[in-house]
Amino acid sequence: KAMEERLVIKAESIADVIKGLQNYINKKYDTENLFVGNAKQGKVSDFLLGGEEGNAFLNVLIQKKNLSKIATLWIHGIALNWKLLYNTIPSKISIPTYPFAKESYWMLPSNNEEKTTARLHPLVHTNDSDFNRQLYKSTFTTEDGFTCTFHWNSIDLLSTSLCIELIRTSGALALREDVIVINNIVWTKPITVGTLPIIVETELFLTDANTVDFEIQIGNENSEIAPCIEGTIQKESVSNSATIDLDAIHTECYTKSNAEDYYKALNALGIQITNNKDYLTYCHYNDDTTIIKLHLEQEEIDDQFQLEVLEITFLSLLFSALKTIEKALFIKSISRFVQYKSLEEKELYAISKRIDENALIYDVDITDAQGEILVHIEGVVLEHIDTDVIEPKEHSLATLVPNWVNESLDTTQEVS
Numbered sequence: 001k002a003m004e005e006r007l008v009i010k011a012e013s014i015a016d017v018i019k020g021l022q023n024y025i026n027k028k029y030d031t032e033n034l035f036v037g038n039a040k041q042g043k044v045s046d047f048l049l050g051g052e053e054g055n056a057f058l059n060v061l062i063q064k065k066n067l068s069k070i071a072t073l074w075i076h077g078i079a080l081n082w083k084l085l086y087n088t089i090p091s092k093i094s095i096p097t098y099p100f101a102k103e104s105y106w107m108l109p110s111n112n113e114e115k116t117t118a119r120l121h122p123l124v125h126t127n128d129s130d131f132n133r134q135l136y137k138s139t140f141t142t143e144d145g146f147t148c149t150f151h152w153n154s155i156d157l158l159s160t161s162l163c164i165e166l167i168r169t170s171g172a173l174a175l176r177e178d179v180i181v182i183n184n185i186v187w188t189k190p191i192t193v194g195t196l197p198i199i200v201e202t203e204l205f206l207t208d209a210n211t212v213d214f215e216i217q218i219g220n221e222n223s224e225i226a227p228c229i230e231g232t233i234q235k236e237s238v239s240n241s242a243t244i245d246l247d248a249i250h251t252e253c254y255t256k257s258n259a260e261d262y263y264k265a266l267n268a269l270g271i272q273i274t275n276n277k278d279y280l281t282y283c284h285y286n287d288d289t290t291i292i293k294l295h296l297e298q299e300e301i302d303d304q305f306q307l308e309v310l311e312i313t314f315l316s317l318l319f320s321a322l323k324t325i326e327k328a329l330f331i332k333s334i335s336r337f338v339q340y341k342s343l344e345e346k347e348l349y350a351i352s353k354r355i356d357e358n359a360l361i362y363d364v365d366i367t368d369a370q371g372e373i374l375v376h377i378e379g380v381v382l383e384h385i386d387t388d389v390i391e392p393k394e395h396s397l398a399t400l401v402p403n404w405v406n407e408s409l410d411t412t413q414e415v416s
Contacts, residue, residue: 002079008035008071035068037075059084122304123162124169124202134204136170139197158191158198158218160331161310163229167214168339170202171233175212178339180238185231185334191218201225210235231334241340241373244365249291249351253284262292266315269322280312283319288354290320295347306343310375313350313366320352321360321382329360335379343374355379 009020010033020034029036061069062084074080083089119125125138140162164182171179198220205213212233219225257265262283281293294309314331321329347369352362360382366375 002039002074004039006035006037006039006075008075009033010035010067010071035071035075039075039077120173121169123166123307124173127173128201134174134206136173136202136204138166138200138202140200159307159311160314161307163187163216164310164337165307166200166202166216167229167231167233170204170214171212174204175233175235177235179233180339181234181236182337183232183234183335185229185337187229187330187332188227191228197221199225204233207232238338238340241376244351244367244371244373246291246349246367246371249289250284253286253289253291255285257283257285259283262319266319269319271315271318279308283316285320285323287323288320290316290352292316292350293347294350309343309348309350309366313352313364313377316350317352317362317364317380318382320354320362329382329384331380332383333379333381334377335381336377338376338378339374340376341372341374345369345374348374 007024009017009024011017011020016033020031023029023031023034024036028034058073058078058080061073062080065085070080120127120136123138124136126136128135128137164185167182167185168179171182198218201217203215203217205215207213212235214229214231214233215227216229217225218228259280259282262280279294279296281295283290283292285291292312294312296305318329343366345368349367349369349371351365351367353364354360354362362380362382364375364377364380365373367373
Protein backbone atom coordinates (compact mmCIF):
# COMPACT_ATOMS: atom_id res chain seq x y z
CA LYS A 1 0.00 0.00 0.00
CA ALA A 2 1.40 3.39 -1.01
CA MET A 3 1.92 5.78 1.92
CA GLU A 4 1.35 9.54 2.08
CA GLU A 5 5.01 10.60 2.12
CA ARG A 6 6.54 9.63 -1.22
CA LEU A 7 10.01 9.52 -2.73
CA VAL A 8 11.07 8.62 -6.28
CA ILE A 9 14.68 8.30 -7.46
CA LYS A 10 15.14 8.09 -11.24
CA ALA A 11 18.15 5.84 -11.63
CA GLU A 12 19.94 3.66 -14.16
CA SER A 13 22.45 2.15 -11.73
CA ILE A 14 23.07 1.49 -8.06
CA ALA A 15 25.38 4.52 -8.05
CA ASP A 16 22.44 6.68 -9.20
CA VAL A 17 20.32 5.30 -6.34
CA ILE A 18 23.03 6.07 -3.78
CA LYS A 19 23.44 9.59 -5.17
CA GLY A 20 19.67 10.13 -5.01
CA LEU A 21 19.52 8.98 -1.38
CA GLN A 22 22.42 11.30 -0.48
CA ASN A 23 20.62 14.22 -2.13
CA TYR A 24 17.48 13.35 -0.14
CA ILE A 25 19.40 13.22 3.15
CA ASN A 26 20.99 16.59 2.34
CA LYS A 27 17.54 18.00 1.37
CA LYS A 28 18.61 18.73 -2.22
CA TYR A 29 15.09 18.17 -3.53
CA ASP A 30 15.54 20.29 -6.65
CA THR A 31 17.89 17.83 -8.38
CA GLU A 32 16.86 16.43 -11.75
CA ASN A 33 16.30 12.79 -10.78
CA LEU A 34 14.83 13.20 -7.26
CA PHE A 35 11.09 13.60 -6.66
CA VAL A 36 9.65 14.19 -3.16
CA GLY A 37 6.05 14.91 -2.22
CA ASN A 38 3.00 14.22 -0.10
CA ALA A 39 0.05 12.38 -1.62
CA LYS A 40 -2.55 14.34 0.35
CA GLN A 41 -1.05 17.80 0.42
CA GLY A 42 -0.18 17.92 -3.25
CA LYS A 43 -2.89 15.77 -4.79
CA VAL A 44 -3.66 16.58 -8.42
CA SER A 45 -7.31 17.23 -9.15
CA ASP A 46 -9.32 14.08 -9.98
CA PHE A 47 -11.30 16.28 -12.37
CA LEU A 48 -8.29 16.53 -14.67
CA LEU A 49 -7.08 12.94 -14.52
CA GLY A 50 -10.31 11.04 -13.82
CA GLY A 51 -12.47 9.18 -16.31
CA GLU A 52 -11.50 7.61 -19.65
CA GLU A 53 -9.59 10.66 -20.88
CA GLY A 54 -7.48 10.83 -17.74
CA ASN A 55 -6.74 7.10 -17.81
CA ALA A 56 -5.79 7.33 -21.47
CA PHE A 57 -3.34 10.16 -20.69
CA LEU A 58 -1.75 8.15 -17.87
CA ASN A 59 -1.48 5.04 -20.05
CA VAL A 60 0.28 7.04 -22.77
CA LEU A 61 2.82 8.35 -20.26
CA ILE A 62 3.46 4.81 -19.00
CA GLN A 63 3.70 3.27 -22.45
CA LYS A 64 6.16 5.95 -23.57
CA LYS A 65 8.00 5.51 -20.25
CA ASN A 66 8.01 9.25 -19.49
CA LEU A 67 9.45 8.54 -16.06
CA SER A 68 9.82 12.15 -14.87
CA LYS A 69 6.16 12.97 -15.43
CA ILE A 70 5.07 9.60 -14.01
CA ALA A 71 7.13 10.26 -10.85
CA THR A 72 5.74 13.79 -10.49
CA LEU A 73 2.15 12.57 -10.73
CA TRP A 74 2.68 9.68 -8.30
CA ILE A 75 4.30 11.78 -5.52
CA HIS A 76 1.26 14.09 -5.74
CA GLY A 77 -1.20 11.26 -5.10
CA ILE A 78 -2.15 9.86 -8.53
CA ALA A 79 -2.73 6.09 -8.58
CA LEU A 80 -0.87 4.34 -11.41
CA ASN A 81 -0.96 0.87 -12.94
CA TRP A 82 2.72 0.02 -12.55
CA LYS A 83 2.34 -3.29 -14.40
CA LEU A 84 2.14 -1.40 -17.68
CA LEU A 85 5.79 -0.37 -17.26
CA TYR A 86 7.01 -3.96 -17.63
CA ASN A 87 6.98 -6.40 -20.51
CA THR A 88 7.55 -9.15 -17.96
CA ILE A 89 6.35 -8.45 -14.44
CA PRO A 90 9.28 -8.97 -12.02
CA SER A 91 8.87 -11.23 -9.02
CA LYS A 92 8.45 -9.67 -5.56
CA ILE A 93 10.76 -10.12 -2.61
CA SER A 94 9.76 -10.03 1.04
CA ILE A 95 11.21 -7.34 3.29
CA PRO A 96 10.25 -6.27 6.84
CA THR A 97 7.72 -3.45 6.54
CA TYR A 98 6.16 -3.11 10.01
CA PRO A 99 7.68 0.12 11.48
CA PHE A 100 7.72 -1.00 15.11
CA ALA A 101 8.79 -4.61 14.63
CA LYS A 102 11.27 -5.73 17.27
CA GLU A 103 13.15 -8.19 15.02
CA SER A 104 16.71 -7.31 14.04
CA TYR A 105 17.98 -7.92 10.51
CA TRP A 106 21.58 -6.71 10.91
CA MET A 107 24.40 -9.02 9.94
CA LEU A 108 26.06 -10.49 13.02
CA PRO A 109 29.77 -9.63 13.44
CA SER A 110 32.34 -12.37 13.26
CA ASN A 111 34.35 -13.34 16.33
CA ASN A 112 37.14 -10.98 15.25
CA GLU A 113 34.88 -7.98 14.72
CA GLU A 114 33.85 -5.54 17.41
CA LYS A 115 30.11 -5.45 17.91
CA THR A 116 28.76 -1.93 17.37
CA THR A 117 25.32 -0.34 17.22
CA ALA A 118 24.44 2.21 14.57
CA ARG A 119 23.33 5.56 15.97
CA LEU A 120 20.63 7.80 14.56
CA HIS A 121 22.74 10.86 15.39
CA PRO A 122 25.82 11.59 17.52
CA LEU A 123 23.49 12.99 20.20
CA VAL A 124 20.34 10.86 19.71
CA HIS A 125 21.27 7.22 19.52
CA THR A 126 18.06 5.18 19.19
CA ASN A 127 14.37 5.67 18.48
CA ASP A 128 12.47 3.66 21.12
CA SER A 129 9.03 4.96 20.14
CA ASP A 130 5.92 2.79 20.05
CA PHE A 131 2.19 3.46 19.67
CA ASN A 132 2.03 4.87 23.21
CA ARG A 133 4.95 7.31 23.27
CA GLN A 134 7.50 9.19 21.17
CA LEU A 135 10.82 8.37 22.85
CA TYR A 136 14.48 8.77 21.94
CA LYS A 137 17.38 7.38 23.96
CA SER A 138 21.09 8.10 24.26
CA THR A 139 23.90 6.72 26.39
CA PHE A 140 26.81 9.03 27.21
CA THR A 141 30.03 8.90 29.21
CA THR A 142 32.51 11.67 29.98
CA GLU A 143 34.64 10.09 27.24
CA ASP A 144 32.21 11.53 24.68
CA GLY A 145 33.88 14.89 25.29
CA PHE A 146 30.83 17.06 24.75
CA THR A 147 28.87 15.50 27.63
CA CYS A 148 30.85 17.23 30.35
CA THR A 149 32.82 20.23 29.11
CA PHE A 150 33.88 21.74 32.42
CA HIS A 151 34.31 21.00 36.13
CA TRP A 152 33.12 23.20 38.95
CA ASN A 153 35.35 22.69 42.01
CA SER A 154 35.97 19.05 40.90
CA ILE A 155 32.27 18.44 40.14
CA ASP A 156 31.57 17.25 36.57
CA LEU A 157 28.64 19.20 35.16
CA LEU A 158 26.32 17.99 32.42
CA SER A 159 26.67 20.25 29.41
CA THR A 160 23.85 22.81 29.06
CA SER A 161 24.42 22.94 25.32
CA LEU A 162 24.04 19.15 25.14
CA CYS A 163 20.57 19.48 26.66
CA ILE A 164 19.58 22.17 24.13
CA GLU A 165 20.88 20.18 21.16
CA LEU A 166 19.21 16.98 22.43
CA ILE A 167 15.89 18.81 22.36
CA ARG A 168 16.48 20.27 18.90
CA THR A 169 17.69 16.99 17.41
CA SER A 170 14.92 14.84 18.91
CA GLY A 171 12.32 17.36 17.78
CA ALA A 172 13.75 17.47 14.26
CA LEU A 173 13.71 13.66 14.00
CA ALA A 174 10.08 13.49 15.13
CA LEU A 175 8.76 16.51 13.23
CA ARG A 176 10.93 16.04 10.11
CA GLU A 177 11.80 19.71 10.14
CA ASP A 178 14.32 21.89 11.93
CA VAL A 179 13.40 23.06 15.43
CA ILE A 180 13.55 26.87 15.42
CA VAL A 181 11.85 27.87 18.70
CA ILE A 182 11.97 26.29 22.17
CA ASN A 183 10.06 27.90 25.04
CA ASN A 184 10.16 27.61 28.85
CA ILE A 185 13.08 25.23 29.33
CA VAL A 186 13.30 24.36 33.03
CA TRP A 187 15.98 22.32 34.77
CA THR A 188 14.04 20.70 37.60
CA LYS A 189 17.17 18.92 38.83
CA PRO A 190 20.61 20.17 37.73
CA ILE A 191 22.80 17.21 36.82
CA THR A 192 26.35 16.19 37.58
CA VAL A 193 28.00 13.38 35.65
CA GLY A 194 29.82 10.37 37.08
CA THR A 195 32.11 7.96 35.25
CA LEU A 196 29.50 5.34 34.38
CA PRO A 197 27.47 5.78 31.18
CA ILE A 198 24.43 7.98 31.76
CA ILE A 199 21.16 7.12 30.07
CA VAL A 200 19.20 10.03 28.62
CA GLU A 201 15.57 9.63 27.51
CA THR A 202 13.86 12.42 25.56
CA GLU A 203 10.08 12.02 25.38
CA LEU A 204 7.87 14.21 23.19
CA PHE A 205 4.16 14.93 23.67
CA LEU A 206 2.10 16.46 20.85
CA THR A 207 -0.10 19.12 22.49
CA ASP A 208 -1.60 20.59 19.33
CA ALA A 209 -0.66 21.09 15.68
CA ASN A 210 2.00 23.67 16.58
CA THR A 211 3.10 22.69 20.09
CA VAL A 212 5.21 19.75 21.29
CA ASP A 213 6.02 19.39 24.99
CA PHE A 214 9.18 17.51 25.97
CA GLU A 215 10.66 15.90 29.05
CA ILE A 216 14.24 14.74 29.45
CA GLN A 217 14.87 12.00 32.00
CA ILE A 218 18.35 10.98 33.12
CA GLY A 219 19.77 8.07 35.12
CA ASN A 220 22.18 5.17 34.86
CA GLU A 221 22.40 1.44 35.53
CA ASN A 222 22.54 2.06 39.27
CA SER A 223 19.83 4.70 39.55
CA GLU A 224 16.28 5.14 38.34
CA ILE A 225 15.52 7.35 35.37
CA ALA A 226 14.28 10.68 36.79
CA PRO A 227 12.77 13.76 35.07
CA CYS A 228 15.30 16.61 34.96
CA ILE A 229 14.39 18.98 32.12
CA GLU A 230 11.07 20.00 30.57
CA GLY A 231 9.74 22.61 28.16
CA THR A 232 7.97 23.19 24.84
CA ILE A 233 8.95 23.07 21.18
CA GLN A 234 6.94 25.66 19.25
CA LYS A 235 6.32 25.30 15.51
CA GLU A 236 6.16 28.89 14.34
CA SER A 237 7.61 31.07 11.64
CA VAL A 238 9.99 33.73 12.88
CA SER A 239 10.67 37.06 11.23
CA ASN A 240 14.14 38.08 10.16
CA SER A 241 16.47 38.59 13.07
CA ALA A 242 17.61 41.99 14.27
CA THR A 243 21.14 43.39 14.08
CA ILE A 244 23.32 44.36 17.03
CA ASP A 245 25.78 47.27 16.93
CA LEU A 246 28.95 45.34 17.79
CA ASP A 247 31.08 48.51 17.84
CA ALA A 248 28.83 49.99 20.52
CA ILE A 249 29.05 46.81 22.61
CA HIS A 250 32.85 46.83 22.35
CA THR A 251 32.91 50.46 23.46
CA GLU A 252 30.68 49.73 26.47
CA CYS A 253 32.80 46.75 27.58
CA TYR A 254 35.80 48.64 28.90
CA THR A 255 37.64 45.69 30.47
CA LYS A 256 39.65 43.77 27.84
CA SER A 257 40.91 40.22 28.24
CA ASN A 258 42.62 37.86 25.81
CA ALA A 259 41.78 34.16 25.65
CA GLU A 260 44.62 33.08 27.96
CA ASP A 261 43.69 35.56 30.70
CA TYR A 262 39.98 34.72 30.31
CA TYR A 263 40.55 31.00 30.93
CA LYS A 264 42.84 31.80 33.86
CA ALA A 265 40.04 33.92 35.34
CA LEU A 266 37.55 31.07 34.88
CA ASN A 267 39.97 28.70 36.57
CA ALA A 268 40.37 31.09 39.49
CA LEU A 269 36.57 31.12 39.86
CA GLY A 270 36.54 27.31 40.18
CA ILE A 271 35.73 26.36 36.56
CA GLN A 272 38.15 23.99 34.83
CA ILE A 273 37.64 23.62 31.06
CA THR A 274 37.91 20.06 29.70
CA ASN A 275 37.04 20.61 26.03
CA ASN A 276 38.58 23.84 24.76
CA LYS A 277 39.20 23.97 21.01
CA ASP A 278 40.71 27.48 21.11
CA TYR A 279 37.84 29.07 19.16
CA LEU A 280 37.83 32.01 21.58
CA THR A 281 39.90 35.06 20.61
CA TYR A 282 39.07 37.52 23.39
CA CYS A 283 36.56 38.49 26.09
CA HIS A 284 35.53 42.11 26.76
CA TYR A 285 33.16 42.98 29.60
CA ASN A 286 31.72 45.50 32.04
CA ASP A 287 29.46 45.05 35.08
CA ASP A 288 26.41 43.93 33.07
CA THR A 289 27.60 42.88 29.61
CA THR A 290 30.13 40.40 28.22
CA ILE A 291 31.15 39.93 24.58
CA ILE A 292 33.41 37.16 23.30
CA LYS A 293 34.79 36.66 19.81
CA LEU A 294 35.06 33.19 18.28
CA HIS A 295 37.17 32.51 15.21
CA LEU A 296 37.61 29.19 13.44
CA GLU A 297 38.72 27.66 10.20
CA GLN A 298 36.02 26.49 7.78
CA GLU A 299 37.11 22.85 8.01
CA GLU A 300 36.39 22.91 11.76
CA ILE A 301 32.62 23.32 11.18
CA ASP A 302 30.94 19.95 11.70
CA ASP A 303 27.85 18.44 13.36
CA GLN A 304 29.19 19.21 16.83
CA PHE A 305 30.27 22.77 16.11
CA GLN A 306 26.99 24.40 17.21
CA LEU A 307 27.06 22.42 20.44
CA GLU A 308 30.60 23.64 21.16
CA VAL A 309 29.77 27.27 20.32
CA LEU A 310 26.73 27.17 22.62
CA GLU A 311 28.79 25.72 25.46
CA ILE A 312 31.47 28.41 25.13
CA THR A 313 28.65 30.99 25.11
CA PHE A 314 27.08 29.60 28.31
CA LEU A 315 30.51 29.61 29.97
CA SER A 316 30.91 33.31 29.15
CA LEU A 317 27.47 33.87 30.69
CA LEU A 318 28.59 32.18 33.92
CA PHE A 319 31.76 34.28 33.84
CA SER A 320 29.67 37.44 33.53
CA ALA A 321 27.60 36.48 36.57
CA LEU A 322 30.51 35.26 38.67
CA LYS A 323 32.13 38.68 38.49
CA THR A 324 29.43 39.91 40.89
CA ILE A 325 28.76 36.84 43.06
CA GLU A 326 31.34 34.26 44.09
CA LYS A 327 29.04 31.27 44.45
CA ALA A 328 28.26 28.13 42.50
CA LEU A 329 25.72 29.11 39.85
CA PHE A 330 23.65 26.92 37.56
CA ILE A 331 21.19 27.61 34.77
CA LYS A 332 17.73 27.09 36.20
CA SER A 333 15.61 28.07 33.19
CA ILE A 334 15.55 29.62 29.73
CA SER A 335 12.46 31.53 28.68
CA ARG A 336 12.95 31.30 24.92
CA PHE A 337 15.51 29.88 22.48
CA VAL A 338 15.31 30.94 18.81
CA GLN A 339 17.61 29.67 16.06
CA TYR A 340 17.33 32.12 13.15
CA LYS A 341 20.21 30.68 11.11
CA SER A 342 22.78 27.91 11.34
CA LEU A 343 26.10 28.69 12.99
CA GLU A 344 28.27 28.31 9.91
CA GLU A 345 30.28 31.53 10.00
CA LYS A 346 34.06 31.66 10.48
CA GLU A 347 33.72 34.66 12.82
CA LEU A 348 31.09 34.74 15.56
CA TYR A 349 30.31 36.94 18.57
CA ALA A 350 28.40 35.99 21.72
CA ILE A 351 26.90 38.79 23.84
CA SER A 352 25.50 38.20 27.35
CA LYS A 353 23.58 41.10 28.89
CA ARG A 354 22.06 41.23 32.36
CA ILE A 355 18.43 42.44 32.19
CA ASP A 356 17.41 42.46 35.89
CA GLU A 357 19.14 44.42 38.64
CA ASN A 358 17.73 42.22 41.42
CA ALA A 359 18.31 38.77 39.92
CA LEU A 360 20.80 37.01 37.68
CA ILE A 361 18.71 37.02 34.49
CA TYR A 362 20.38 37.46 31.12
CA ASP A 363 19.64 37.71 27.42
CA VAL A 364 22.20 36.11 25.11
CA ASP A 365 22.77 36.63 21.38
CA ILE A 366 25.14 34.91 18.97
CA THR A 367 25.86 37.03 15.88
CA ASP A 368 27.94 36.99 12.73
CA ALA A 369 30.68 39.52 12.00
CA GLN A 370 28.10 42.08 10.81
CA GLY A 371 26.08 41.81 14.02
CA GLU A 372 23.15 39.85 12.54
CA ILE A 373 21.62 37.69 15.28
CA LEU A 374 21.86 33.98 14.44
CA VAL A 375 20.73 32.60 17.82
CA HIS A 376 18.73 34.48 20.49
CA ILE A 377 18.47 33.05 24.01
CA GLU A 378 16.05 35.03 26.15
CA GLY A 379 15.56 35.10 29.90
CA VAL A 380 18.39 32.84 31.10
CA VAL A 381 17.95 32.52 34.87
CA LEU A 382 20.97 31.69 37.03
CA GLU A 383 20.57 30.74 40.67
CA HIS A 384 22.80 29.69 43.48
CA ILE A 385 22.80 26.07 44.57
CA ASP A 386 24.36 24.88 47.78
CA THR A 387 27.10 22.52 46.54
CA ASP A 388 27.22 20.89 49.97
CA VAL A 389 24.21 18.81 48.91
CA ILE A 390 26.36 17.17 46.24
CA GLU A 391 28.16 14.01 47.22
CA PRO A 392 29.80 12.77 43.99
CA LYS A 393 30.84 9.15 44.23
CA GLU A 394 33.11 7.21 41.95
CA HIS A 395 31.25 5.33 39.21
CA SER A 396 27.95 7.07 39.82
CA LEU A 397 25.58 9.72 38.52
CA ALA A 398 24.89 12.45 41.07
CA THR A 399 21.63 14.34 40.80
CA LEU A 400 21.46 17.56 42.76
CA VAL A 401 18.44 17.76 44.99
CA PRO A 402 16.15 20.66 43.99
CA ASN A 403 17.49 23.06 46.59
CA TRP A 404 17.27 26.42 44.81
CA VAL A 405 18.23 29.21 47.19
CA ASN A 406 16.48 32.53 46.59
CA GLU A 407 18.34 35.38 48.23
CA SER A 408 19.21 39.01 47.54
CA LEU A 409 22.57 39.53 45.91
CA ASP A 410 25.36 41.80 47.08
CA THR A 411 26.26 43.47 43.82
CA THR A 412 28.65 45.99 45.37
CA GLN A 413 31.47 43.48 45.83
CA GLU A 414 33.35 42.38 42.74
CA VAL A 415 35.56 39.34 42.32
CA SER A 416 39.11 40.33 41.41
